[in-house]
Amino acid sequence: METLPRVGLESIQLRRLQHLVTRVYKKVEPYRRKMEAVGVRPEDIKSLADLAKLPFTIKDDLRDNYPFGLFAVPLEEVVRVHASSGTTGKPTVVGYTAKDIETWAGVMARALCCAGATKGDMIHNAYGYGLFTGGLGAHYGIEKLGATAIPVSGGNSKRQINIMKDFGPTVLLSTPSYALNLADAMDSMKIDPKSLSLRVGIFGAEPWSESMREEVERKLNLKATDIYGLSEVMGPGVAQECLMTDRGMHICEDHFLPEIIDPDTGAVLPPGEKGELVFTTLTKEAFPIIRYRTKDISRLIYEPCECGRTLVRMEKVTGRTDDMLIIRGVNVFPSQVEHVLVGIEGVEPHYLIVVEREGNLDTMQVQVEVSEGIFSDEIRVLENLSKHIQKEIKDLLGVTCKVKLVEPKTIQRSEGKAQRVIDKRKI
Amino acid sequence: MLVEQIAVFLENKSGRLAEITAILAENSINIRALSVADTADFGILRLIVDKVEMAKSVLRENGFTVGKTLVVAVEVEDKTGGLARVLKCIKDAGINVEYMYAFVNKTGENAVLIFRFEKMDEAIATLQKEGFTILSREQICSL
Numbered sequence: 001m002e003t004l005p006r007v008g009l010e011s012i013q014l015r016r017l018q019h020l021v022t023r024v025y026k027k028v029e030p031y032r033r034k035m036e037a038v039g040v041r042p043e044d045i046k047s048l049a050d051l052a053k054l055p056f057t058i059k060d061d062l063r064d065n066y067p068f069g070l071f072a073v074p075l076e077e078v079v080r081v082h083a084s085s086g087t088t089g090k091p092t093v094v095g096y097t098a099k100d101i102e103t104w105a106g107v108m109a110r111a112l113c114c115a116g117a118t119k120g121d122m123i124h125n126a127y128g129y130g131l132f133t134g135g136l137g138a139h140y141g142i143e144k145l146g147a148t149a150i151p152v153s154g155g156n157s158k159r160q161i162n163i164m165k166d167f168g169p170t171v172l173l174s175t176p177s178y179a180l181n182l183a184d185a186m187d188s189m190k191i192d193p194k195s196l197s198l199r200v201g202i203f204g205a206e207p208w209s210e211s212m213r214e215e216v217e218r219k220l221n222l223k224a225t226d227i228y229g230l231s232e233v234m235g236p237g238v239a240q241e242c243l244m245t246d247r248g249m250h251i252c253e254d255h256f257l258p259e260i261i262d263p264d265t266g267a268v269l270p271p272g273e274k275g276e277l278v279f280t281t282l283t284k285e286a287f288p289i290i291r292y293r294t295k296d297i298s299r300l301i302y303e304p305c306e307c308g309r310t311l312v313r314m315e316k317v318t319g320r321t322d323d324m325l326i327i328r329g330v331n332v333f334p335s336q337v338e339h340v341l342v343g344i345e346g347v348e349p350h351y352l353i354v355v356e357r358e359g360n361l362d363t364m365q366v367q368v369e370v371s372e373g374i375f376s377d378e379i380r381v382l383e384n385l386s387k388h389i390q391k392e393i394k395d396l397l398g399v400t401c402k403v404k405l406v407e408p409k410t411i412q413r414s415e416g417k418a419q420r421v422i423d424k425r426k427i
Numbered sequence: 428m429l430v431e432q433i434a435v436f437l438e439n440k441s442g443r444l445a446e447i448t449a450i451l452a453e454n455s456i457n458i459r460a461l462s463v464a465d466t467a468d469f470g471i472l473r474l475i476v477d478k479v480e481m482a483k484s485v486l487r488e489n490g491f492t493v494g495k496t497l498v499v500a501v502e503v504e505d506k507t508g509g510l511a512r513v514l515k516c517i518k519d520a521g522i523n524v525e526y527m528y529a530f531v532n533k534t535g536e537n538a539v540l541i542f543r544f545e546k547m548d549e550a551i552a553t554l555q556k557e558g559f560t561i562l563s564r565e566q567i568c569s570l
């Protein structure tokens with residue numbers, strides 16, 4: 001399936017899409033109403049391009065139909081639910097049939113293979129287990145692959161490192177920010193990552209930059225790969241980087257159909273353009289979703305990959321349409337600030353952006369921890385460092401910010417997704 | 428010839444200095460001299476203590492960023508013009524002072540000047556040539 005010629009793949013996609021739309025139209029009232037509102041019927045889907053005729057689904061649709069309103073099977077068919085944390089409102093709930101769990105384990109096992117993992121690997125799974133899809137999603141993939149799972153979940157870094165030391169896992173699964181957190185903990189426990197057996201890391205669930213990749217690789221002495229997934233579509237395993245390229249993750253296109261749209265107009269963009277990633281599930285039973293707007297910014301790469309997979313690649317997510325900050329009219333992504341910081345010798349990628357409004361003017365403060373690598377007993381040296389960071393940010397982003405040097409470990413470390421921005425503006 | 432000084436990064440938050448001195452006290456570390464350099468946002472506490480390595484590690488364990496720098500301690504008579512004579516000799520040699528602070532020893536006869544120069548070796552050579560007394564770490568701690 002992963003190396004199928006594209007023509008064959010597309011005919012499978014079309015057949016599955018038609019089946020999905022018909023089923024959803026019949027079984028899920030909110031979808032039917034939305035389709036009726038724009039005058040589309042299932043039989044109008046004659047080609048993959050006709051997908052664009054269907055209405056988008058957004059997070060609010062999930063909230064409006066909380067908890068089970070978008071399920072396409074009776075609840076007795078549902079063997080598991082997952083839910084988002086609900087930090088920005090009502091949580092969103094998704095469900096899986098037994099077959100969905102099987103599909104998910106399959107795509108996750110593919111992702112692991114794609115990153116070079118085999119049956120012989122022991123896999124340290126530090127994604128959180130629970131309502132979050134990360135832990136259990138990855139777990140079932142590990143077992144499907146036949147590798148050994150260490151279901152360590154998130155938190156308690158010291159114990160995690162002792163496990164790494166004693167059990168000798170070869171593959172690490174976590175969020176990239178937690179990976180750095182583990183590196184910090186290793187450092188304070190005086191454990192050399194070279195003495196561990198880690199070979200490859202599969203990091204995802206939050207946007208991270210290329211420079212952060214280098215940092216993680218250097219500090220943990222492993223090859224860092226990127227994984228993509230979101231609970232609304234499935235969970236981890238939607239797309240995964242192979243070992244041949246660090247440009248893009250192969251999407252399991254036989255299960256998830258991607259599009260790139262202009263986030264402002266909703267128009268589908270031509271192949272290769274950058275925009276908002278949209279997914280339609282092709283095989284899910286319990287919680288199918290049509291044209292879900294992920295808010296993640298990426299682009300699709302159709303050029304053949306050296307690894308032989310014909311599956312389209314999605315470029316590393318460079319930001320989100322909703323964590324994009326507009327500061328004095330300039331678009332700022334936290335990942336760009338991170339890119340600047342990691343590029344400066346000795347600066348730790350733990351940072352916090354605080355945005356405020358003074359009068360009518362937006363101000364951006366970037367808090368940076370003073371590590372021993374950059375500390376000096378001379379005021380001048382530290383002030384020059386602040387100025388240097390300020391200038392680099394100004395050069396890259398075109399925004400003047402204030403740099404505040406803070407004591408180490410004062411910026412909250414994530415045990416899951418890192419919080420990088422505090423926006424105090426009341427707009 | 429050189430004296431080890433530890434420097435600690437401080438955010439401008441209330442109670443940080445009190446915390447540091449409490450940590451040092453708990454570990455029976457004696458402060459011989461100190462100075463605080465500050466800007467609007469942060470400060471740098473510079474300390475000369477009797478147990479340098481221990482001070483460094485206990486502060487580090489408590490989450491502070493700690494650095495170690497070498498400084499020069501010059502002893503002069505506690506009389507008018509004492510400091511001026513040292514600074515003149517440094518100025519004449521064309522050497523910049525990065526920072527300095529001073530304290531008077533217990534007997535009250537002599538003052539100790541702590542310097543960080545731009546060119547440390549050159550500064551020491553100049554001071555020695557001019558006959559100034561440069562103190563070792565042991566001498567400072569026994570004052």
